[in-house]
Amino acid sequence: MTETSSKGYQVLARKYRPETFADLVGQDAMVRTLKNAFLADRIAQAFIMTGIRGTGKTTTARIIAKGMNCVGTYGTGGPTTDPCGVCEHCTAIMEGRHVDVMEMDAASRTGVGDIREIIESVHYRAASARYKIYIIDEVHMLSTSAFNALLKTLEEPPEHVKFIFATTEIRKVPVTVLSRCQRFDLRRIEPEDMIAMLRRIATAEGAAIADDALALITRAAEGSARDATSLLDQAISHGAGETTATQIRAMLGLADRGRVLDLFDMIMKGDAAGAMAELSAEYAEGADPLAVLRDLAEITHWVSVVKITPGAAEDPTISPDERSRGQAMAQTLPLRVLARMWQMLLKALDEVAQAPNAMMAAEMAIIRLTHVADLPTPEDLVKRLGNETPPPPPPSGGAPLPQGAGGGNGQANAPLSQGRSTSGQSTSGRSGGPSAALAQDAAQALARYPTFDHVLELIRANRDGKLLMDVEADLRLVSYQPGRITFQPTPDAPADLASRLGAALQRWTGNRWAVTVTSEGGAPSIVETRNAEKTSRESEARDHPLVQAVFDAFPNARILDIKTRQDITAEARAEALPEVEEEWDPFEEE
Numbered sequence: 001m002t003e004t005s006s007k008g009y010q011v012l013a014r015k016y017r018p019e020t021f022a023d024l025v026g027q028d029a030m031v032r033t034l035k036n037a038f039l040a041d042r043i044a045q046a047f048i049m050t051g052i053r054g055t056g057k058t059t060t061a062r063i064i065a066k067g068m069n070c071v072g073t074y075g076t077g078g079p080t081t082d083p084c085g086v087c088e089h090c091t092a093i094m095e096g097r098h099v100d101v102m103e104m105d106a107a108s109r110t111g112v113g114d115i116r117e118i119i120e121s122v123h124y125r126a127a128s129a130r131y132k133i134y135i136i137d138e139v140h141m142l143s144t145s146a147f148n149a150l151l152k153t154l155e156e157p158p159e160h161v162k163f164i165f166a167t168t169e170i171r172k173v174p175v176t177v178l179s180r181c182q183r184f185d186l187r188r189i190e191p192e193d194m195i196a197m198l199r200r201i202a203t204a205e206g207a208a209i210a211d212d213a214l215a216l217i218t219r220a221a222e223g224s225a226r227d228a229t230s231l232l233d234q235a236i237s238h239g240a241g242e243t244t245a246t247q248i249r250a251m252l253g254l255a256d257r258g259r260v261l262d263l264f265d266m267i268m269k270g271d272a273a274g275a276m277a278e279l280s281a282e283y284a285e286g287a288d289p290l291a292v293l294r295d296l297a298e299i300t301h302w303v304s305v306v307k308i309t310p311g312a313a314e315d316p317t318i319s320p321d322e323r324s325r326g327q328a329m330a331q332t333l334p335l336r337v338l339a340r341m342w343q344m345l346l347k348a349l350d351e352v353a354q355a356p357n358a359m360m361a362a363e364m365a366i367i368r369l370t371h372v373a374d375l376p377t378p379e380d381l382v383k384r385l386g387n388e389t390p391p392p393p394p395p396s397g398g399a400p401l402p403q404g405a406g407g408g409n410g411q412a413n414a415p416l417s418q419g420r421s422t423s424g425q426s427t428s429g430r431s432g433g434p435s436a437a438l439a440q441d442a443a444q445a446l447a448r449y450p451t452f453d454h455v456l457e458l459i460r461a462n463r464d465g466k467l468l469m470d471v472e473a474d475l476r477l478v479s480y481q482p483g484r485i486t487f488q489p490t491p492d493a494p495a496d497l498a499s500r501l502g503a504a505l506q507r508w509t510g511n512r513w514a515v516t517v518t519s520e521g522g523a524p525s526i527v528e529t530r531n532a533e534k535t536s537r538e539s540e541a542r543d544h545p546l547v548q549a550v551f552d553a554f555p556n557a558r559i560l561d562i563k564t565r566q567d568i569t570a571e572a573r574a575e576a577l578p579e580v581e582e583e584w585d586p587f588e589e590e
Contacts, residue, residue, distance in 0.1 A: 012233040013226045016201050018059050019094060021067075021081050025197050025225060026189035027056060033184070035081040038067060043079065044182040046154055046163040048139070050170040051186030054226030057166035058103075060186070061135045064164060065101045066090045069129040079130070089129050100129040106141040115146045119153050122161045131162050139165040140172035147174050154180045188223025191215075191317045197225065198232050208242040209235060215317040216248045253288040260295040261325050267296075267341075268333060272370040279366055289362035290352050297345040299326070304338045306330040336379070344369055381553060442511050446482035455485070455505070456526075462508055470497055476522025484514045488522025537562050 018024045021031045037043055047064065049057040066083040073084050083090050092098035104114070118134055126132040136142075142150075154163060154177065165181065167173060189197075195214050202209050209232075217235060221228035231252075235243050238251045249256060259282060266275040282292055305312045307330040313323050348365035355361035376384065449455055459468045474493030478486040489497060502515035524532065541547050541562055551557055563571075 011230070012201060012205070013229040016204075016229060018056060018063065019066075019085050020083060021063060024056055024060065024063075026193045027060070027186055030060070030184045030186065031081075034064065038079055038081045041079075043068065043162070045157050045161075046165070046181040048165040048167065048170075048173070048178065048181040048183050049186060050167050050183065052188060052222075052224060053168060054221075054224030054228075055186040055189065056225065057168075057186055058135070058137055060184070061137075061164040061166055062093055062101075065098075065131075065133045065135065065162075066093045068131045068133065068162065069093065069098075069100070071130075098129065100126040100131070101133045101135065103135045103137065105138065106136050107138045110141055110143050110146060112143070112145045112149050115142070115149045119149065122153055122158055125160050130160075132160055133162045133164060135164045135166070137166045138168070139177075140167045140169040144174075147177055151176055151180070189225055189228075190223075191218050191315065194218045194221065194223070194225070194228055195316060198228055201229065201232060202236070205236065207236040210242060210244050212245040212319060213243050213248045215319070216245055216252070219317045220252055250286055253286065253291055256282070257295070257319070257322055260292065260299060261322065263292070264296055264299050265329070267366065267369045268329075268337070268373055270370050270373040272367055275366050275370050276363060279362060283359055289358045290349070293345060293349055293352055293362055293365060297342065297349065300338055300342045300345060302326060303329045303333065304335065304342070307333070307335060307338070337373075340372065341369060344372070376553070381550070384549075442483070445509060445511050449482050449509075452477055452480045452485070455480075458508060459504070462504075464504060467500060467504060470494055471501065472526040474525060475501075476525050476528075478518055478521045478523075483511065484516075486516045486518055488518050488520060490525060534562075 021034065024031055047061070049060055051057055063083070066085075066089065067081050068079050069089040070080055070083040071077050071087050071089060072080075073086060075087065077084070085091070085094070089098065093101050096103060102118075104118075122132070122134075124132075157163065163181070165173075165177075170178075170183075170185075195211075195218050198209075198214050198217060202214075213235065214232075217228055217231045220231060235248055235251060238247055246256075259278065263275055263278045263282070266278060279289070279292065283289060302312070303326055306326055310327070310330075313327050313330075315323075318326070344365075348362070348368070351365065352358050352361040449458065456468070456471065459471065470493070474490040474497060476488040476490060478488055480486070485501070487498075494500075498515045498517050502513045505513040505515075538559055541559060542551070547559075
């Protein structure tokens, strides 16, 4: 029995785990800082490592622990950034069995009791190593009470104690903890470094794997070294002989990138039948509909970025053929079309993920995408409409506006007012008693409300919203003069509208108002007038040739608002800044 078989198989992610800072891939800034700190003997009391999964947070913590406790091959060395890896401390730390390097999983030990064990043990010196080191993984999972219990010890630990934290959710760590630690942000590994690492591991394992297959693995890993090595491990087992990109796509449930570009091209051309056939063919070959739409979204994003920054096309994970096709698409497709497709694909991804049948949802998404591909952009539509010759305007003229909303009944009430005035003069002429004086005072007080619009303003000023709504909606004015209102109620008018209106006006003005109701002769109410004006303006707008063209292109469109030039001018004047006189400049020559 060989040594390998006696130990059992070890996955590549563990077998090729970095053991020194030199082995870390893509973390040059952190490595440089730590090396300088060790050389200057400025080792912090606590470190916190943050980054996405698989970038080496726990591995870095173990390398730091080894570097601080390494004694070298001959047992005389000090803290170093190049641990020997052969002394008893280095070996025990990498195997996770060192008595003075304690690793704790905060996801399963979140309480104050777990932290209390650490606090009580820090006072004792290390049993055999130089430092007693506590590595707490997923530290953001600790409870608030546990964090608070750790603060004092974290701020002033004994000289022989060091803390190293690792987390993927740095925002969940309290700022009081962050301020006591030296923070390192581990970056996503760049595609070039990832491909080189995978090639080195594959060579060491004696596995033959194509370059485009490594590019697919790198793209699927999304910057995580552990994900990449795990996928490589699976790919080596999946392939017979040389592992090809086709086998990787089948393993990951991905569609051929070239065929996804063909599908993207069909959608952009509005070829619904061809796009549906291509989607069905990819599905029959094992591609996941959600993965196909995700690839379409990725291509849309990539083409958009290439259109803005052409240098983005030089991506090592993309083949030369895909690069040339993407550059050609970026030159021909407008950015507005790409942005519209991106938004629709985001919505389609949610629909496919939640649909009971993913393929059906994907097919409906493809149909929508090919349908909108033929629609013009807003810029093209405006240009197209501007080139059309408008028909002659309709003949002017129309029904006069109804009376009754303002002082429109002034002429009808003129004889009555004149008669009353004449009568008042004759009465005044016949008698000069107190009643004549009171009548004259009341007439002067009511003269402040010459039209019905002034009555509406009085109701608004007193903030009687219910009465104002009823008056505007259900009062059809027949005649008006100060102190006397005659109206025809609408069928939906409240029965007590006249009494409420008279009582309110008397309460506000201090004079009695005569409010009477009639069954006919009323002008349209204020709400009816507004609706008629709105309907007329909307009808006039729909008759405009540009608006007709918009409705022809978008049958389900609706008119939400209509603004005249006068409305726009009024809004501009209201929003305009007031003119400021020039200030006197003492240095200006006269």
